[in-house]
């Protein structure tokens with residue numbers, strides 16, 4: 001695409017793929033195959049890309065994912081230390097049990113970085129695909145934590161209720177996520193035909209809904225920690241015409257394991273020089289009533 005770039009105020013979210021693996025094999029994972037051959041992986045080049053993107057959008061969000069961000073704490077520390085105040089930082093992790101770092105070390109690391117980290121998003125699923133750290137660890141964390149659960153394969157309302165009870169008993173919000181490889185522009189906002197939406201609605205009423213061109217989010221219930229449901233398209237660039245000009249609107253920028261910067265999840269390289277000239281629009285996030293968008 002050769003259109004000028006546009007992004008939302010603050011800049012596109014930057015997702016950084018750490019250069020070390022998680023050791024798990026979740027069946028829905030689309031990142032795993034990228035960790036089979038680690039040739040060219042470079043924490044140094046990733047750091048260079050973080051600096052570049054910080055200079056262009058000094059208020060963007062950074063998300064560390066993998067792989068497993070907590071598999072190499074010294075390397076993650078170097079990356080976190082590069083990011084000045086003004087950005088929000090999120091860490092997507094399994095809060096793993098690992099040989100290299102003990103549970104105590106992981107807890108100490110997260111607590112020592114609590115001033116930098118906006119939220120730790122911990123993957124937990126209805127079936128155990130990974131060796132999970134004990135739920136007792138959550139009480140020791142002094143950073144905000146959210147449970148992320150991908151709803152994949154077979155599941156029923158009773159399983160969802162049990163899962164919600166497990167994490168609400170320790171005060172943690174939960175975000176359920178659909179398998180985004182199945183999301184299309186046609187079904188993104190089709191809540192009436194969405195089995196997950198229906199199942200969560202049977203557990204607690206939908207109390208809020210918001211969305212933008214490429215993703216939407218529903219909240220359920222009004223008691224206890226938040227239960228939300230997140231849907232997103234499998235790509236994150238939209239071409240939009242404004243005042244007669246076609247713009248490529250970027251929502252997500254990806255820093256790959258080798259430091260390459262992509263403008264989308266689909267493998268497109270970011271034209272960094274063009275991104276330096278990015279124009280901004282207000283975030284097109286808006287509230288809506290389910291079924292009435």
Ligand code: SF4
Pocket residue numbers: 022023024025026028029030031032066067068094123130
């Ligand atoms: S833990 Fe995360 S990165 Fe690892 S296989 Fe599972 S989904 Fe993929």
